[in-house]
Amino acid sequence: MKTDKIFYRIFLRQPELIAELVPGIPPDCEFEYSAPVLKERERRLDGLLTPIGDDLNLPLVFLEAQMQSDNGFYRRFFGEIFLYLEQYEVTRPWRGLLLFPRRTLDFGVETPYRSLLDSQVERFYLEDLIPLTDLSPNLELLRLLVVSPEEAAESARRLLSREASEAAFQRRLDLLESILVSKFPKLSWEQIREMLDITNVRLQDTQFYKDVFAEGRQEGRQEGLDQGELEILLRQLSRRCGELSPQQQQQVKSLSRTQREALADALLDFTGMADFQVWLQQQSV
Structure with missing residues (x-):
């Protein structure tokens, strides 16, 4: 999975992270994630977080992770924001959150954007997290994306060992597996399991263990990384759209690698099973 998509998964699974990075957001504020299309030039925002509830004083948050240099980034980012504000006739306040590696x-x-960058946009540089200790679990997840490979394994194990409810532990583990797959694309799932030292964490009772590491995986599996990515994709589809039928699971398994990557990107926009079925139908056209 692409690194920027991992950021959006982190925010979807750990919504309280927004309050840690954007001043003025209550820790218990819930958001709905979307990636709306802007009609002019068919632009699409990378991430829009809309507060759930009736408090119109809570801001929209325009979220974007940019991991490489792009000398047109600020121009595009602010242009898309104001195009969205006009097109959707927004009346509530807004904030920006930009994640940069360095x-x-x-x-x-x-x-041209200095006043906005100083007042309404938070720029968060991941490199600032590297020397820090005693971070919250959410910030530890972000730190894991930029630490050296040598330190990543220890950081991941430390994060798994921190006290958490069972539900929070499983969310954390789900994100860790995605980060490690991205960070170590040549490792098999067995090697990642060894890296996490799963015999020393509460893994046997988690859905992750049952789905990925339990013996007797479904027939027709692919070895190594491809199989791991497929398992993650199927689980994310089930969480987003509901339980998949055996036929739908087989359809996903029969997709090419390119199609699976496209599906991993598209499912962030799915609101239910109907969206997934439409996507599948488009692949057969």
Whole structure:
């Protein structure tokens, strides 16, 4: 999975992280994630977080993770925001949250947008997390994305060992597996299991263990990373759309690698099973 998609999964699974990064957001505020299309030029916002509830004083949050230099980034980011505000006739406040890996990358001229960058947009540089200790579990997840491979295994094990409810533990584990797959694309699931030292954590009772590591996986599996990615994709589809029928599972398994990557991106926009069925039908056209 692409790194920027992992960021959006983290925010979807750990919504309280927004309050840690954007001042003024209550810790218990819930958001609905979307990626709306802007009609002009058929642009699509990477991430829009809309507060759930009736409090119109809570802001929309325009979220974007940019991991590489792009000297047109600020121009595009603010252009899309104001196009959205006009197109959807927004009346509530808004904030921006930008995630960058390093301060040395070039994202374009800041001068025309200086007042907005200083007042309404939070820029979060992941490199600032590397030397820090005693971080919250949410910030530890972000830190794991930028630490060295040598430190990643220890950091992941430390994060798994932190006290949490069973539900929070499973969410944390789900995100950790995605991060490690992205960080170590050549490792098999067995090697990732060894990296996490799963014999020392509460894994045997989790759905992750039952789905991925229990013996007797379904016939027709692929070995190594491809199988791991497929398992993650099927679980995410089930969580987003509801339980998949055996026929639907087989349809997903028969997709090419390119189609699976496209599905992994598309499912962030799914609101239910109907969206998934439409997507499948489009693949057969």
